[in-house]
Amino acid sequence: KAVPQPQDSEVSLVTDAFTHFKHLLLPITDRNPYLSEGTRQAAATTAALAKNYGADITVVVIDEKQKEELPEHGTQLSSIRWHLSQGGFKEFKLLERLGEGSKATAIIAKVADDLNLDLVVMSMEAIRSKQVDANLLVELIPCPVLFLPL
Numbered sequence: 001k002a003v004p005q006p007q008d009s010e011v012s013l014v015t016d017a018f019t020h021f022k023h024l025l026l027p028i029t030d031r032n033p034y035l036s037e038g039t040r041q042a043a044a045t046t047a048a049l050a051k052n053y054g055a056d057i058t059v060v061v062i063d064e065k066q067k068e069e070l071p072e073h074g075t076q077l078s079s080i081r082w083h084l085s086q087g088g089f090k091e092f093k094l095l096e097r098l099g100e101g102s103k104a105t106a107i108i109a110k111v112a113d114d115l116n117l118d119l120v121v122m123s124m125e126a127i128r129s130k131q132v133d134a135n136l137l138v139e140l141i142p143c144p145v146l147f148l149p150l
Helices: 008-017 037-053 073-086 104-114 134-140
Strands: 023-028 056-063 093-098 119-123 145-148
Touching (some): 037 056, 056 073, 104 119
Parallel strands (some): 023 119
């Protein structure tokens, strides 16, 4: 019984895809001003990966409502900064996609494509709450996606 062995170049490509992260995306879709458990876990994981690989982090805060309709938006941004700083990140890029009329899935895919990201890290909370369509996201997105269980 013959078993095909992957060529060294194939193994190298796969290894590179999962070990050379230079730019990570942390999408935040929950409205909890202090961040839900899943979002806190995603922030900690993103910070750990970025620190390990010397990568940059971009956070995109996504909500259907405009900033003016989100009274605790400032608190949420402070929480994001605090959680990433706990992982050693004081500097990161912050994007806000508020009240744009697009679904979170489309926004995440567009940001990942526009910024040429290497990995998207998010909690399964966004999937379970139906804020993000995982099947559609993995079809649209040009990089790996890491879904963290709760």
